Amino acid sequence: xxxxxxxxxxxxxxxxxxxxxxxxxxxxxxLGSSFDDKIYHFxxxxxxxxxxxxxxxxxxxxxxxxxxxxxIVLFGVLLEVLQHQLNQNRxxxxxxxxxxxxxxxxxxxxxxxxxxxxxx
Numbered sequence: 001x002x003x004x005x006x007x008x009x010x011x012x013x014x015x016x017x018x019x020x021x022x023x024x025x026x027x028x029x030x031l032g033s034s035f036d037d038k039i040y041h042f043x044x045x046x047x048x049x050x051x052x053x054x055x056x057x058x059x060x061x062x063x064x065x066x067x068x069x070x071x072i073v074l075f076g077v078l079l080e081v082l083q084h085q086l087n088q089n090r091x092x093x094x095x096x097x098x099x100x101x102x103x104x105x106x107x108x109x110x111x112x113x114x115x116x117x118x119x120x
Contacts, residue, residue, distance in 0.1 A: 003058050010051040017044055021079045024089050038099040045076055045103030046110070053111035069108045076100035 049072045056068050077097060084092040 003055075006051075006055050006058065010055050013051055014048065017048060018079065020044075021083050022087055022090070024087070037093075038095055041096050041099035042103040042106075045072070045100045046107035047103075048072060048075075049104040049107035050111040053108050054114075057111070065108065065112055069104060072104050072108075073101055076104065 049069065052068055052072060053065055056065065077100075080092060080097045080100065083090040
């Protein structure tokens with residue numbers, strides 16, 4: 001039951017991240033730094049990888065965590081490139097991509113190191 005809930009939350013989070021990637025974001029709260037956008041990218045992808053790694057850690061058929069890591073990094077690259085192609089108000093930014101990747105690394109490391117209760 002809890003495992004299904006985790007999957008639902010993870011899928012909803014992923015869909016929300018896709019939507020946020022392609023819409024215009026005006027009025028996002030400021031964190032008071034000159035690189036707020038990079039912090040948001042980092043946190044979003046740390047959360048994404050943390051959720052997916054946690055979900056796959058609970059699977060009966062264990063998935064290689066490095067495979068999940070690579071898929072999430074490629075997902076981030078794809079979204080960063082597509083946002084520029086599909087929304088004229090959004091642009092490709094290599095630093096955003098780096099923040100995404102760093103977030104995936106940290107989220108994966110944290111989720112892989114945390115022992116969670118077996119969710120079934």
